[in-house]
Amino acid sequence: MSFISLEFIFFFCICFFAYYLVGRSYQKYVLLLSSCVFIGYHQLSFLLVAMGVTLFSYIAARHIEKARNQKYFTTRYVASVGMIVLFWIMDRYAGTLSGSKFFLFSLGISFYSFQAISYLTEVYWGEEKAERSLPDYMLYMLFFMKFLSGPIERPGSLLPQLKNLRPATYEMMTYGLKLIAVGLIKKIVLADQIAPYISGIFDAPHAASGVELIMACMLYPVELYADFSGYTDMALGGALMFGLHLSPNFNRPFVAQSTADLWRRWHMSLSYWVRDYVYLPLSSATRHWKQKGLIFSLLLTFVALGVWHGSGWTFVIYGLIQGLVIVYEVKARNFRDWLKRVLGHNLFATWSILCTYVIFALSLIFFRCDTISDAFYFIRHLSFTNYTNCKDVNLGMSDHICIVSGVALFLVLVYEFFMSRGDLLKRLERQPAVVRWSVYYLIVFTIFIYGKFGANNFIYLQF
Amino acid sequence: METSEIIESLNLIFRKVLKRENIVLAEDSTARDVPGWDSLTNMILISEIEKNYQIHFSFREIVKFKHVGDLCRSIIEKQE
């Protein structure tokens, strides 16, 4: 069930009313039952797989904790994590290996598998106690607002909230609704307006001119960001209406001045996951190799990050590019410092932001293209001088769509700028009712009039 | 060893690894306060500190350091 479908709206309303009508001790079960309905709605197998991973990790954590200070402590941990990883790989590659089109990649498996691994690792490290309550743990794993595409929640962040469910205050509910509205604008006013035109180029790069390839490449990060951060805003807003705080996933990634900084701002729940569970242990184990250890850890981490996104060499290369660029940034630190002194802070910042964006956009060619040969073709044919006609610049988008999406992008960037200076949504709450309701009506009408309805899926659903 | 002595020697190590002469650490200094100190340089710093003091930190000890003060206390414990 997509967040922007009518079925989800009905489902959410029923869940919301049920949650606040039942007694406090039953609220958890309302959310759990709703989550099961949500996951199994289209395919029961999705629910069965998710339940399987949940039960396995629940039992495994208790076994690991029992075995602390015993002979097989580490073995149990490694075996449990290994089983989950193996299962995830099998699930991801099953369709490719069997050649069967009917083998569906389990919904959300990349997200909840990593969540399970995070939980097992925290128990292994002694940072968390193995959860005794199965309903609490199941809700931690299956909660429907974060099931589809994250955020990947740490046990220390979400479990305590679920164990001690506190109802949302009125202010939290309205804040949640505002976040949902922001998410809708990002998704259906911006991302879905430009998506068909960009997809048209990526799906058939051989038919596109050089200018079209450049424009599609440069616009794709915008589409991806608007789509995914829109989803995240809706997930966070929806969870807030039940009194639950989920982790943010984005922090103005397009102001990043380096690729390393970009990954501290982009899909943060995943990048911090790979940092804490892959990079840090690796770099700690190889720290005596000095720079070589750092390089090895970075490359392996980002290849793993790339592989998480998909089964194909394109994703490996996508991850490798991120790693290589960060290695370069580490090695070229002195040069960058010198450049900053020469150009001055503002010019250096502008230059760095543009470079980071362009490099990220180019790496996303591998992320988006179906095959490596398509990706290399794409890159080889990027050209300012090869175009069919001057309309290639807007990829066939009408003036109306260009204006709507351009204005939406500008407003999103302005909104995020002001949010970084202080919570704009809370400031709006303090305005008189006339101002607030005018803004709300403006937002609702904007969504209704300029939104592109009909595209029901989010990009990160495929992971 | 006193904390102030350790901080003095850490200053030298940080300046050498991060290649910035103007680094001055305090007990409550964190990565946010020191330019160039982040997850990318952290392990190199730790490795240099271990080499300097002939000690070894476990991975869990490293990730639990919240600030320079924690690092100093751990060094003192290991030296004793």
Added chain:
Amino acid sequence: MKEVSKKETSVDKKRCAAWRLTIRIMLFTGPLWLIVALYFHDDPYMVIRNYRIYDSKVMLNESYVGWHIYLNNRDSIPFNSFIMGNSCTMAFRCTEWEKYLKGGRAVRLFGNIENMMALYKKLLALEREHANIKNVLMILDKSSLSKIFLQSGYSFVLPPEISGDSPLNEQLDYLQGFMSPDFLFPYLKYRLTKTVTPSMKAFNTYGRIRNPINNDAINPREKMIEKEGEQYWISHKNDFPPRDGKRVISCPVISGQQEALLLDIAKVLRRNSTSVKIVISPDYKQAYINPLDVRILKRIFGKNNIFDFTGINQYTADKHNFYEKGHYRPLLGNKLLKTIYKTPYTL
């Protein structure tokens, strides 16, 4: 007792917050629900209920109307010939085309700013309806050849039977159009005053504008020309930008994706043994379509089935053939049909 009352207070508080939110949302969305109710009650675009005749003060979705005119009449009239393309199809009368068709019966299935993808979808829908697609007259220009994405918006969205999209999404497009201030405020004014003024965009001030049997255009400008004569082109001179007579060849518009779509269209036509004539509309601005595009069309559809009327020629020279720079008259359409049917066809 205190513990119990604390819990109860907390329970009451949370229910209060949820209840308060629900009331506020209902108040907030009240006006929106009224507008939605008005939309469903009035059915201004005539897309919720079925109608015998599609006459309205509101400008309707031509793809929807054309399709339903076809469905309404196909049981009584054995339609086997289809005029398809964009609004330039107004120049081609079904009754005129039928003279060349040896007993065929024609209907016009066009759409505003229609592109190749919509045309393809319509052919597939006709096939699904087991229509006898004996003849197709396609009226195209470089704009319709270049665009391959289905358009959204209430004026352009295809009926779900054609597009394959869900009826709900289609209705959302219409609802969006209805709620747009550009439409909603004039509509409310019309609702109250029962009159339509020329300043109301998206409204039809001319009365009947289509034939209810074959969807032929009843163009009000033709009546204006009848009434005003030569004065029409003087009073509408702003609709006819000056031309310098220079030979201009447009950039090619058919690349890989478009060609793939044209091949798919040709497949459908072959499957149905359809006789196709493709007219590349005469352009008032007298720009030639690129010869590369024409070559591709001839290769796909047969060289005797492509009729390029662009550029500087007898058809575009005379402004009396045009209503304005974008549309030409049946007077010219008839001449084009005569030219087309001098040539025998093969596919």
